[in-house]
Amino acid sequence: MTPPRRTPVEAIDLAQRVAEYRHDTEFEATVRAQPFRFRATWGLFSPREVDEGTAMLLDAVEVAPDADCFDLGCGYGAIGLTLARLAPQGETWMVDRDFVAVDYAQRNAEANRVTNARALLSNGFDAVPADRRFDLVASNLPAKVGNELLTLLIADAHAHLNPGGRLVVVTISGMRRFIERTFEEVFGNYEKAKQGRQHTVGIATRV
Numbered sequence: 001m002t003p004p005r006r007t008p009v010e011a012i013d014l015a016q017r018v019a020e021y022r023h024d025t026e027f028e029a030t031v032r033a034q035p036f037r038f039r040a041t042w043g044l045f046s047p048r049e050v051d052e053g054t055a056m057l058l059d060a061v062e063v064a065p066d067a068d069c070f071d072l073g074c075g076y077g078a079i080g081l082t083l084a085r086l087a088p089q090g091e092t093w094m095v096d097r098d099f100v101a102v103d104y105a106q107r108n109a110e111a112n113r114v115t116n117a118r119a120l121l122s123n124g125f126d127a128v129p130a131d132r133r134f135d136l137v138a139s140n141l142p143a144k145v146g147n148e149l150l151t152l153l154i155a156d157a158h159a160h161l162n163p164g165g166r167l168v169v170v171t172i173s174g175m176r177r178f179i180e181r182t183f184e185e186v187f188g189n190y191e192k193a194k195q196g197r198q199h200t201v202g203i204a205t206r207v
């Protein structure tokens with residue numbers, strides 16, 4: 001059977017949408033009084049605006065001006081670039097296992113003139129030297145990677161924190177109990193910093 005033919009109008013509409021989707025998304029956001037202009041692309045997490053959970057984490061996080069920070073799963077860089085601005089005397093690393101995310105995070109650092117942040121392709125902490133420590137690890141944790149990888153990421157975050165350093169994560173609220181249990185197991189402590197309808201921000205401190 002011959003497949004139904006698209007009308008010329010339908011074909012033009014599709015071509016226009018495809019052409020449109022090839023363009024970067026671009027938006028302005030003010031986070032912790034820091035103005036940014038972000039670029040992202042389809043397939044990256046929350047490419048049209050700073051995600052609600054990410055904004056909740058950034059509202060809750062305390063950061064010293066000289067803190068060395070680490071954004072675990074940086075996407076286009078919303079968390080890492082905000083931390084880098086809040087800690088201008090420290091250095092911020094942003095990692096993601098998606099090379100497209102790393103590319104956009106690095107370009108967003110340059111476009112927003114954030115010179116104390118760098119983006120790196122890394123599966124968790126795998127590309128980070130074993131002796132590199134940070135004062136703050138922050139993450140909007142990926143929700144669908146499984147408890148095994150999440151446990152690894154939390155244990156590795158602990159290993160890469162200075163004493164007194166903190167791991168701050170936001171998750172969908174359904175993951176809250178798992179995060180609480182795992183933080184207690186790995187760090188020996190857990191603090192719920194913020195609880196919204198959909199997201200929870202949890203903190204653990206390396207003793």
Ligand SMILES: C[S@@+](CC[C@H](N)C(=O)[O-])C[C@H]1O[C@@H](n2cnc3c(N)ncnc32)[C@H](O)[C@@H]1O
Nearest residue numbers: 045054073074075096097098123124140141142
């Ligand atoms: C929920 S998104 C958060 C993105 C960004 N931080 C934000 O707040 O907009 C989680 C990110 O973690 C990344 N990711 C997933 N598994 C990872 C892993 N094993 N190592 C590094 N990054 C990972 C994903 O590619 C994704 O960009």
